[in-house]
Structures are given as C-alpha cells and as structure tokens.
Amino acid sequence: MTDPPVRRLARRLAVENTRWRVFLDHIRDASGNEVVDYLVVEPRVRLANAVTGVAVLPVVGDRIVLLATWRHAIEARGYELVKGFIDAGEATPDAALRELAEETGLACAATDLAFVGYVAPEPSTLAGKGALFIAQNCRQERRADEDEIGLGCPQAFDAAAIEALLSSGAIEDAMTQVACLRWLRLSRR
Numbered sequence: 250m251t252d253p254p255v256r257r258l259a260r261r262l263a264v265e266n267t268r269w270r271v272f273l274d275h276i277r278d279a280s281g282n283e284v285v286d287y288l289v290v291e292p293r294v295r296l297a298n299a300v301t302g303v304a305v306l307p308v309v310g311d312r313i314v315l316l317a318t319w320r321h322a323i324e325a326r327g328y329e330l331v332k333g334f335i336d337a338g339e340a341t342p343d344a345a346l347r348e349l350a351e352e353t354g355l356a357c358a359a360t361d362l363a364f365v366g367y368v369a370p371e372p373s374t375l376a377g378k379g380a381l382f383i384a385q386n387c388r389q390e391r392r393a394d395e396d397e398i399g400l401g402c403p404q405a406f407d408a409a410a411i412e413a414l415l416s417s418g419a420i421e422d423a424m425t426q427v428a429c430l431r432w433l434r435l436s437r438r
Contacts, residue, residue, distance in 0.1 A: 254278055255276050255277070256276065256277055256278075257274050257275070257276050258274075258275045258276065258277055258283075259274070259275040260272050260274045260289075261273050265293075267293070268292060268293055268334060269290055269291065269292060269293065270290075270291050270292075270293060271288065271289070271290050271291075272288075272289045272290075272291065273286040273287065273289075274286075274287045274288075288374055289374065289376050290374055290375050291375075291376035291377065292334060292376070292377050294334060294336060294337050295376070295377055296335065296341075298367075299376070299377055299378050300335065300341060300367065300377065300378055300379065300380050301334065301335060301376075301377030301378065301379070302332060302333055302334045302335055302344075302377065302379045302380075303332060303333060303335060303341055303344045303345040303348055303380050303381075303382060304330050304331065304332040304368065304379045304380070304381050304382070304424045304425075304428060305330060305331040305332070305345045305348055305349045305382045305383075305384050306330045306331075306381075306382070306383045306384065306428040306429070306431075306432055307330075307331060307349060307353055307355050307384045307387045307403075308383060308384060308386070308387060308432070309355070309387045309388070309405055311407060311408070311436075312405040312406055312407050313405065313406055313411060313429070313432055314331075314353055314355065314387070314404065314405050314406075315328040315329060315404055315406060315420075315425065316328070316329050316330075316331065316352065316353070316400050316401050316402070316403055316404070317401035317402065317404060318399055318400055318401055318422075319398075319399040319401070320399060321398075321399065325421070326401075327419060327420060327422060327425075328404075328414055328419055328422075328425065329420075329422045329425045330422075330424065330425045330428050330429075331348050331349050331352045331353060332348065332379065332424060333347075333348040333351070333352070341364075341380040341382075342359060342362055342364070342382070344380075345362055345380070345382045345384070346359065346362065346384075349384055349387070350390065350391065351393065351394045351397075352393055352394065352397065352400060352403075353387075353393050353403045354389055354390060354391045354392050354393040354403075355384070355387040355389060355390065355403070356387065356388060356390040357384045357385060357386050357387045357388070358386065361384060361385040361386045361387075362382050362383075362384050362385075363382060363383045363384075363385065364380065364381070364382055365381050365382065365383055365428070365431050365435075366381050366427075366431070367380060367381065368381050368423065368424045368427050370423050370424055379424055381424065381427065381428055381431075383428065383431070383435070408433060408436060411429050411432075411433065412433070414429075415429060415430070
C-alpha cells in the first residue's frame with residue numbers, strides 16, 4: 250500500500266452534537282503544501298466502507314416520490330429523495346426501509362429495495378458517503394413522521410416531470426440528481 254498523498258499532522262475537535270463531529274486538521278502534501286485548520290465534518294456512525302447514511306428513491310407505479318425540502322444551510326427549497334443517517338448497528342438496507350417509512354409513510358418489500366451504488370456528496374469536507382437505493386413497488390402504510398425540520402409533503406412525479414425538474418435546476422441536491430438519473434436510465438430498459 251502506498252502512502253496517502255496528503256498526511257494529517259494533527260487533529261482537534263472543534264464542535265460536536267448527537268449526529269456530527271467537526272474537526273480542524275493540520276494537513277500537508279508531498280510537495281510541502283500545508284493547510285492548518287482544514288475542516289472535516291464526520292457523522293458519528295460510520296461503517297468500515299465510510300458509509301454514514303442512506304438515500305432512497307421511492308417508486309409508486311411509474312412515478313417517483315420526492316420531498317419539497319427546505320435546507321437551512323443554503324436557505325433554499327428544492328426537491329430531494331428520502332435520506333438519513335445509519336443508526337449504530339444498523340445494516341444499510343434496514344436504514345433505507347426505516348427512512349422510507351419515517352419520511353414518507355411508504356413501505357416496500359425488502360426484495361423490492363435495489364442497491365444502486367454509493368454517492369459521496371462532498372468528499373472534500375464530509376467524511377462519509379451514502380448508500381443509494383431505489384425502492385420499487387412502494388405502498389402507503391402510514392403517515393410520515395412530522396418531526397423533521399424542513400421536510401415537506403411527499404410528491405409523485407413521472408419521468409417527463411423529473412426530466413423537467415432536472416433541466417430547470419429545481420433538483421439541486423447531488424444525491425437526488427444521481428438517483429433520478431439512474432432511475433431514468435433503468436426505467437428506459
């Protein structure tokens with residue numbers, strides 16, 4: 250195994266809460282370039298493969314379900330798929346099914362949950378990636394939880410509407426863009 254091109258010389262914890270730890274790292278590359286206080290945001294639960302969360306694109310019939318979500322950090326509303334953290338000891342498919350139920354009230358059989366890859370939403374700062382799933386044959390089982398700040402009501406869109414949302418920039422979230430493009434590709438086979 251070769252040495253990494255960037256070495257961490259020091260790390261200090263800047264702040265933490267129940268879900269995140271924020272570190273300030275002192276790093277140096279092989280050419281001697283250094284950054285003091287390089288920001289790294291790390292979720293508390295992280296699997297060995299760096300997966301820290303899940304993202305799920307629910308499919309009901311021939312339509313996908315997105316949430317009109319308000320994101321405080323960028324002060325904007327956009328359409329997003331279901332996503333959330335993995336809990337300690339939880340497998341990624343289990344986390345996907347739990348998040349699906351919590352955020353939309355939808356459910357699907359475990360056999361209808363297809364893993365379609367990983368997404369690293371901001372690998373320069375976020376120390377984690379998401380496991381991406383498409384949940385086929387979803388059905389409404391209960392009301393969505395209403396305790397998550399910023400999440401709007403689930404809305405269903407057909408392929409033409411998704412293409413229009415992608416083209417207009419109404420979907421800015423990278424994980425949602427990737428999931429929608431993969432779903433469009435798979436649905437055309």
